[in-house]
Amino acid sequence: MTHINSHNHELLQELGNFPEDDLDLVCKPKDCRTLQPSLPQDGAELDQHVRDCIQIYLRDWLIVNRKTQENSGTSSFSRSGSRKDFQKTLQKQIFETDESGESEKTTITPCEFDLRGLNPESRLKNLLHLTNVDDLDKQTEEARKANRHSEIFALSPPMDEEDTVEIRPIPECPKEHMGYRMMVKLHTLKFDIDIEPLFATLALYDCKERKKISENFHCDLNSEVFKQYLRPHTPSVAPSSQARSAVFSITYPSPDIFLVVKIEKVLQQGEISDCAEPYMVLKESDGGKTKEKIEKLKSQAENFCQRLGRYRMPFVWIPISLQSCINVMTVERDVPEAENGNGKSTSGDKRSSLGPPRRFSDRASSLDEGSTSPFKPTTLTLTTFFKQEGDKLNDEDLYKYLADYKRSLQKRAKCLPGLLKLEISPVYDGLSGCLTPELLPVKPFPEGRARLNKEILEFPTKEVYVPHTIYR
CATH class of the missing domain: 2.60.40.150 (C2 domain)
Incomplete structure (x- = not known):
């Protein structure tokens, strides 16, 4: 992003402006299952571009995380916790119409209306005062963060995957394929x-x-x-x-x-x-x-x-x-449909035939859960x-x-x-x-x-x- 900002402003406009603190770069060492990495034989005469391509197999992984991605699209609350009894953890809100003494108050007649004797409205107290724009934005940002629950949208019912517009799963680091x-x-x-x-x-x-x-x-x-x-x-x-x-x-x-x-x-x-x-x-x-x-x-x-x-x-x-x-080996690919607790049928673990299978080590770790x-x-x-x-x-x-x-x-x-x-x-x-x-x-x-x-x-x-x- 630094290279783009300094050399190509047109491309930056096409990509959109990213917040400076939105991208988090993490360098993760690449796992090598062999004692030494697989490389061409020593002494082999290779072109420079071939040597550069080979270096790709040796470089560590550079992982780019977007901090605001969790708040976009169809991000589900199920990632961060359970919905069970979530509403009990929210602070109870009291509005003016919920106050007991409000309904008993009588209507003020024009004769009883004294404009000079009324107390000023707190929200309009500084309405006509001149305020710096930066200070006003800072006060507004602090007011938005005050008493704000981070998972308020968890109260909404979960969205079916078939109805979602976008799904952004977090990919794992690539690894060698094994059947x-x-x-x-x-x-x-x-x-x-x-x-x-x-x-x-x-x-x-x-x-x-x-x-x-x-x-x-x-x-x-x-x-x-x-x-x-x-x-x-x-x-x-x-x-x-x-x-x-x-x-x-x-x-x-x-x-x-x-x-x-x-x-x-x-x-x-x-x-x-x-x-x-x-x-x-x-x-x-x-x-x-x-x-x-x-x-x-x-x-x-x-x-x-x-x-x-x-x-x-x-x-x-x-x-x-x-x-x-x-x-x-094929048992987990042909799991029959079962019913969940809500009476809806779910289709078990029917993975695509193009997806890599789980290794026996992965399956052995789940034996206590009743798997084959x-x-x-x-x-x-x-x-x-x-x-x-x-x-x-x-x-x-x-x-x-x-x-x-x-x-x-x-x-x-x-x-x-x-x-x-x-x-x-x-x-x-x-x-x-x-x-x-x-x-x-x-x-x-x-x-x-x-x-x-x-x-x-x-x-x-x-x-x-x-x-x-x-x-x-």
């Missing part, structure tokens, strides 16, 4: 024979929207023996690649969301069906010639790992329906995998499989026995040892933790209308 967060932790992955390293990839898919709604989470559950097979191709291993638990975010819950687990193996010659056949006919518990065949397969797998250890090929996959978890609790941690043990078809590897075929699987029409698919054990649980604030999708440590982050948790980037099916507060 409903859940953790998926893998415990066990094995088959009837253990002959080669296998790799698990997890992602969320919405079969109705036909979209992939998360990035991939790669998990390595191999033993140290099989990791040695790939050592020539992976001389160093980052701690982040050893994570076995992923934190997924879902902004728009739907019963059509599936967690798809794909299992890959090291590339080898032959068709996928030929590579999967030993897993369907052999078992570790069998002896004799079966044991010899398994040892031979291990030797072949080690040879392929040494030659083609950098490359992968699809093997099997398994879909996991999240409907039981999704149902709990988050879903309980669930351990799943799956013993059947679908063999990957060689000619149907793209996502379009996967969406068709998921739709058929939801309708229980996936019975003809070729299955392969195995064991996958994982745990699905809600995520609260304060999860320790977690990394962002950019691999930045999240507070709190203990040093020397062996297994880390990785946040997986979400791809929402619809636009999320929130400002971007971090560099990504």
Whole structure:
């Protein structure tokens, strides 16, 4: 405003004159959930305007408060207090017509009227005196403040939101968007024979929207023996690649969301069906010639790992329906209408589908008020995998499989026995040892933790209308 007053008077006239003490500027430090802010890599050559834009993600919030805004528009008394028994706190007003002796006074006749003997009216005593204008304005302002109740308009009935002309909610400081967060932790992955390293990839898919709604989470559950097979191709291993638990975010819950687990193996010659056949006919518990065949397969797998250890090929996959978890997430979006104490129906908490959902931490804080609790941690043990078809590897075929699987029409698919054990649980604030999708440590982050948790980037099916507060 100082800059405008001194350099652009025309713009000031368009905006209107603000009282000098109307604006209150507050500098609030910006919260950073990571140990260090997300920035481009050091040494990156960036233009000056790009560097200026990046600084926006680091600056503190400058909050502008208008002191007189509460007295304008449809400001409701409910912000400052309760209406109950409010009228009892007001000072009782006594008017001339309410005085008991007024009605008994007789009318004065012209004969009894003595102009000289009447007392002067107090309000007209100084009517003809000359008074300074500034002094008069000051006296008027003091008189207006005297015995004036600050919440006199609270006596009027509340206005319905549908009838209000303007609504001015006080916005919160922008923050990073997060949907409903859940953790998926893998415990066990094995088959009837253990002959080669296998790799698990997890992602969320919405079969109705036909979209992939998360990035991939790669998990390595191999033993140290099989990791040695790939050592020539992976001389160093980052701690982040050893994570076995992923934190997924879902902004728009739907019963059509599936967690798809794909299992890959090291590339080898032959068709996928030929590579999967030993897993369907052999078992570790069998002896004799079966044991010899398994040892031979291990030797072949080690040879392929040494030659083609950098490359992968699809093997099997398994879909996991999240409907039981999704149902709990969507309870607060479909609250039935109830009646309040006045007999009027109210529509519960029906928030817009574009609004950000509450996190499980926010919902957990209201459990004492009778709200629905988050879903309980669930351990799943799956013993059947679908063999990957060689000619149907793209996502379009996967969406068709998921739709058929939801309708229980996936019975003809070729299955392969195995064991996958994982745990699905809600995520609260304060999860320790977690990394962002950019691999930045999240507070709190203990040093020397062996297994880390990785946040997986979400791809929402619809636009999320929130400002971007971090560099990504």
